[in-house]
Amino acid sequence: MTDLYSVSEQNDLENSESISLLEIVLRFARYWKWFVLGIVLALAGVFLYLRYTTPVYNVSSSIVLKEARDQRMEPSISGMDGIQLGGLGAVANLENEIYILQSRSIIRDVINRLNLHTSYVVSGRIKSNDLYKRSPVIVSMDQGNLDKLTQNISFNMTTNESDGTITISGLENEKEVDTVFTTLPAIIDTPQGHISFTKRPDTELGHYEMNVVIMHPNEVIDHYRKRLSVQQASKQASVLNLSINTPYPEKGKDFLNMLVEVYNNETIEDNKMEAFNTQAFINERIAIINRELSDAERSVEDYKQQEGLSDLQIDLQRNMQMGSQYEQQLVQVETQLNIVNSLSEYVRNPNNANKTIPANVGIEDPNLAATTSEYNRLVLERERLSQSMTADNPAMIRLEEQIAGLRENINSSISSVQQGLNIQRRDARNQANIYGGRIGVMPTQEREFMELSREQQIKASLFLMLLQKREENALELAATANSAKVLDEALTEGQVSPRKMILLLAALMLGVLIPAGIIYLNELLQYKVRTRSDVDRLSKVPVLGEIPKHKEEKNVVVDEQGNDSIDEAFRMARTNLLLTLGTDNKVVTVTSTVAGEGKTFVAINMALSTAFLNKKVLLIGLDLRIPRLREHLKLETKNGMTNYLSGFEKNIDNLIVQSGLHPNLFVIAAGPVPPNPAELLSRPSLDKAIGSLREEFDYIFIDSSPSALVTDTLVMNRVTDATLYVCRMDFSSKGNIRFANNLMQQNKLNNMLLVINDVADFHRGYGYGYGYGFGYGYGNKKKSKRRKKS
Numbered sequence: 001m002t003d004l005y006s007v008s009e010q011n012d013l014e015n016s017e018s019i020s021l022l023e024i025v026l027r028f029a030r031y032w033k034w035f036v037l038g039i040v041l042a043l044a045g046v047f048l049y050l051r052y053t054t055p056v057y058n059v060s061s062s063i064v065l066k067e068a069r070d071q072r073m074e075p076s077i078s079g080m081d082g083i084q085l086g087g088l089g090a091v092a093n094l095e096n097e098i099y100i101l102q103s104r105s106i107i108r109d110v111i112n113r114l115n116l117h118t119s120y121v122v123s124g125r126i127k128s129n130d131l132y133k134r135s136p137v138i139v140s141m142d143q144g145n146l147d148k149l150t151q152n153i154s155f156n157m158t159t160n161e162s163d164g165t166i167t168i169s170g171l172e173n174e175k176e177v178d179t180v181f182t183t184l185p186a187i188i189d190t191p192q193g194h195i196s197f198t199k200r201p202d203t204e205l206g207h208y209e210m211n212v213v214i215m216h217p218n219e220v221i222d223h224y225r226k227r228l229s230v231q232q233a234s235k236q237a238s239v240l241n242l243s244i245n246t247p248y249p250e251k252g253k254d255f256l257n258m259l260v261e262v263y264n265n266e267t268i269e270d271n272k273m274e275a276f277n278t279q280a281f282i283n284e285r286i287a288i289i290n291r292e293l294s295d296a297e298r299s300v301e302d303y304k305q306q307e308g309l310s311d312l313q314i315d316l317q318r319n320m321q322m323g324s325q326y327e328q329q330l331v332q333v334e335t336q337l338n339i340v341n342s343l344s345e346y347v348r349n350p351n352n353a354n355k356t357i358p359a360n361v362g363i364e365d366p367n368l369a370a371t372t373s374e375y376n377r378l379v380l381e382r383e384r385l386s387q388s389m390t391a392d393n394p395a396m397i398r399l400e401e402q403i404a405g406l407r408e409n410i411n412s413s414i415s416s417v418q419q420g421l422n423i424q425r426r427d428a429r430n431q432a433n434i435y436g437g438r439i440g441v442m443p444t445q446e447r448e449f450m451e452l453s454r455e456q457q458i459k460a461s462l463f464l465m466l467l468q469k470r471e472e473n474a475l476e477l478a479a480t481a482n483s484a485k486v487l488d489e490a491l492t493e494g495q496v497s498p499r500k501m502i503l504l505l506a507a508l509m510l511g512v513l514i515p516a517g518i519i520y521l522n523e524l525l526q527y528k529v530r531t532r533s534d535v536d537r538l539s540k541v542p543v544l545g546e547i548p549k550h551k552e553e554k555n556v557v558v559d560e561q562g563n564d565s566i567d568e569a570f571r572m573a574r575t576n577l578l579l580t581l582g583t584d585n586k587v588v589t590v591t592s593t594v595a596g597e598g599k600t601f602v603a604i605n606m607a608l609s610t611a612f613l614n615k616k617v618l619l620i621g622l623d624l625r626i627p628r629l630r631e632h633l634k635l636e637t638k639n640g641m642t643n644y645l646s647g648f649e650k651n652i653d654n655l656i657v658q659s660g661l662h663p664n665l666f667v668i669a670a671g672p673v674p675p676n677p678a679e680l681l682s683r684p685s686l687d688k689a690i691g692s693l694r695e696e697f698d699y700i701f702i703d704s705s706p707s708a709l710v711t712d713t714l715v716m717n718r719v720t721d722a723t724l725y726v727c728r729m730d731f732s733s734k735g736n737i738r739f740a741n742n743l744m745q746q747n748k749l750n751n752m753l754l755v756i757n758d759v760a761d762f763h764r765g766y767g768y769g770y771g772y773g774f775g776y777g778y779g780n781k782k783k784s785k786r787r788k789k790s
Contacts, residue, residue, distance in 0.1 A: 028516060028519060034515040034519065035512055035515050038510070038511040038515040039507070039508060039511030040511070042510045043504070043507050046504060046506075049498065049503065050498060051126055053127075054127055055497065056245050056495070057246060057252065057492050057493075057494065057495050058244075058496045059253055059255075059492050059493065060256075060493050061243075061256045061260070062233065062239055062241050062488040063260055063484040064240075064484070064485050065094070065097055065239075065240065065483060065485075066483055093381070094232055096395070097240070098230045098231075098240065099385065099389070100266075100388065101230050101242070101259065102228060102230055102388070103388030104221055105387040105388060106259065106262050106387075106388075107221050107228070107259070108217055108221055109262045110224075110258045110259050111217055111220050112143060113258055115138070116224070116251065117215045117219075118139050118214050118215075119212070119213045120135040120157075120212055121210060121211045121213065130251075131210060132251055133200070135203075136199065136204060137157065137205075138198045138199075139157070139214065140195075140196050140198070141194065146193075146214075146216065147216075147217065148193070149192055152215045152219075154211060155168055155169065155211075155212055156209070156211055157209075157210050157211075158208065158209050159207060161205045165180050166181040166197065167179070167180050168188065184197055184199045195214070224244070227245045228242070228243075228244050229243045230242055242256050242259065245496055249492040253491070256490040257489070260484055264483055266384065267483035267484075270380045273383075275473055277355055278358045278473050279470065279473050279474070282358070282466055285342060286463065286467065286470065289466060293456070293459035293460055293463050296455045296456040299455075299456075300452045323431075326432040327454060330429055330454075331454065331458050333424045333428055334425065335461050336364060337421040338458075339363060339462070340414060340417050340418050340421060341418070343363065343414060344411075344418070346358065347407070347411060356375075357376060358372075359372040359373050359376055360469055360472060360473055363417070368410065368413040371413055378399060527733050527734055528733055529727060529730075530729060530730055531729075532546070532756065532759070534737075538734055539740065541725060541737075541740050541744050541752050541753065542752075543753075544573050544577060544580075544754060544755050545569060545570075545573030545756070546573075546756045547573070547605075547755065547757045547758065548565050548566050548569055548760075549729075549758045556608065557570075560612045560662070570605050571609060574610055576753075577606070577724070580753065585751075586694055586697070586699050586721060587720050587722075588701050588722045588723070589622075589716070589720040589722070590602055590723075591704040591707050591713045591726070592732075593707060593708045593725075593727070593732065593739050594706050594708055594732075594736065595706050596728070597706075598758060599706070599726045600623070600629060602726050602755055602757060603701050603702070604633065606724070607701040608665055611662045614664060615664060616696075616697050617700075618656070618693055618697040618699070618700045619665065619668070620693075621641065621670035621703050622670065622702050622704050622712070622716060623703050624671075624673065624677035624705070625677055625710060625712070626705075627640070627669065629667065629669055629670060629703050633659055635657060635667060637669060638669075638671070640669035640670045641668055641669070642670060642671035642673070643671050643672070645689075646674065646680065652668075655668045656668055657669075677705075677710070678710065678712055681712055681715045682715050687719055690719040702716070704716065707739075707740075708736070713749070714748050721750060722750060722752075723749040724753055724755050725752050725754050725755065727754065727755070728756075729756065729757070729758045729759050
């Protein structure tokens with residue numbers, strides 16, 4: 001018998017593993033209406049959300065930034081060959097340009113130009129819509145009044161095409177204002193300022209009822225900054241992708257296009273500022289050199305008149321030719337030195353500390369020119385970043401440090417250039433003195449004339465060079481180009497929210513998961529045994545069989561010729577029981593944890609099903625406290641086991657009566673209810689009676705008391721060969737199964753076998769026993785119905 005239990009447990013384990021997934025599916029499939037309702041409600045919610053939610057679209061554009069010129073126009077005295085215009089290339093600091101594009105100052109300018117702080121909202125049946133440029137009337141306020149707004153201004157505006165009127169109402173919160181305009185432009189005075197109304201060009205007045213809202217620019221700036229995205233296309237390219245999420249694609253396109261335009265305008269203004277500073281410096285130097293050149297020419301003229309000189313002597317030209325070359329070199333060096341000295345005075349002047357340094361003034365040193373160009377670029381970059389960053393920003397601090405370092409480098413470069421030019425001037429002067437000594441015999445007048453003429457030539461060369469640089473700077477000022485070139489015009493990429501497919505999938509998931517969660521939570525909180533899986537999970541007692549739920553309120557449900565599922569279920573339980581008992585064991589006690597679980601029902605039908613095998617079967621009622629056997633079988637006798645155990649009846653055979661159900665089934669009722677059932681069952685007379693009945697009957701079934709309420713079943717366990725422990729679906733608690741486990745572990749009941757009663761989903765079944773039985777019974781039932789019809 002122990003081996004049979006182990007085999008049965010192994011089969012149950014394998015069976016439960018094989019049907020675990022099916023069991024889960026079937027458990028939830030019973031509540032399919034819940035899932036259908038959940039999915040319908042979720043889809044209805046998504047439909048309503050999509051219907052009443054304003055969609056948001058993504059508008060994107062891309063630009064490429066041009067490289068700032070870092071090679072300035074090279075100095076040239078004789079021509080204009082030094083002019084070099086910049087082209088496309090990598091930008092020195094692309095992150096700074098991204099910050100600039102997202103700065104409040106640029107976005108404020110965009111909003112003010114497009115008048116985005118004013119909305120023209122028309123209420124529809126489902127959603128509201130902003131007319132934007134389709135509004136026939138433009139409502140605006142002065143920038144100063146907009147910046148002073150403490151709260152939004154909202155009023156209703158109605159346009160009427162038939163009579164050409166514009167009605168304004170609800171402008172003030174405390175006082176209702178109704179104003180009608182027949183002509184435009186018009187103005188309304190409010191405590192917040194003047195509000196102007198103008199006709200939009202090329203737009204029909206139409207008939208509109210709209211709500212006009214004027215917001216503070218800062219509120220609109222924050223709205224657009226949060227939705228604006230500026231990202232670098234790749235690390236190797238100076239291409240920026242601009243995108244913005246907005247419910248109104250037309251607004252988004254205008255915003256991105258205007259953003260690029262404002263950015264280019266500010267860049268052009270920065271470049272012009274640098275060119276204007278250079279122009280001012282050159283004009284100042286031209287004025288000074290012009291005066292000095294005039295003085296030099298006047299001195300030469302006065303000296304010639306005074307000394308009566310006209311031309312150089314022919315015999316001195318050969319000696320003066322070589323000296324003239326060094327004199328020319330000395331002139332060039334003097335010119336460069338004069339410019340460098342002027343530039344040094346400009347750089348060291350504290351008033352010019354935050355200004356750009358003139359870069360195109362004719363200095364031939366390439367290092368100084370490159371350093372000056374980089375310094376000017378950083379100064380302009382600091383000027384632009386200061387509009388969107390504070391002085392304590394790490395980027396601003398780092399930029400200030402770079403500017404300070406470059407200014408020190410410029411001072412060092414100027415000193416180095418000055419030192420080199422001084423050396424060149426000394427060498428040229430020495431060579432000129434050598435050749436000058438050769439003409440020492442020249443008249444004093446000629447030498448003095450040469451000195452005056454040399455000074456005149458220096459001033460004239462410097463004056464011509466400054467005039468050339470002024471023209472070059474004017475050309476640069478006129479040729480200023482945009483800093484950003486549009487690669488892709490602003491286009492609507494598509495709808496970003498709400499995502500219909502994602503919402504539908506989420507609705508389907510919620511429609512399934514929420515009912516599943518409720519069902520699962522209900523299963524967790526359920527304290528009763530509801531499914532076979534609950535029994536398998538909790539019970540350690542081998543399962544003998546399952547008894548399906550029957551609709552008719554009958555105590556005797558098995559039929560010898562019946563093929564219903566309940567008949568097959570009792571046959572399967574009977575077969576398993578007989579295999580378990582073997583040939584020597586005959587006495588089977590039927591009990592349960594509490595009353596109402598169907599132990600008497602199982603005892604009657606198990607005994608009757610066994611009698612169908614042509615076996616002589618006895619059914620004894622030993623539930624002495626609440627006897628039900630006589631009532632269920634409608635027996636006429638009032639005597640029973642209590643008469644024999646009390647000693648009033650000496651012969652046990654006198655208590656045996658026919659069941660009236662089958663010739664092979666006999667019954668001994670419980671008899672009158674005694675005051676001491678446990679004591680009666682403890683008497684040896686019970687052992688004597690059972691021993692005698694064993695010789696007379698093939699099988700004996702005992703209807704006992706519930707095991708958890710009284711000790712009667714445990715007391716009479718000594719005469720029992722096997723115990724059928726009955727639990728009932730949707731009635732027995734999980735604690736009842738644990739109580740049965742304790743009885744088996746403590747060996748208080750012999751050879752316990754579990755019978756699951758009142759199985760509602762028996763037609764879904766577990767194992768071979770049900771599957772074959774139901775299929776066979778169902779098929780025969782249909783055949784019998786066809787026979788009756790025929």
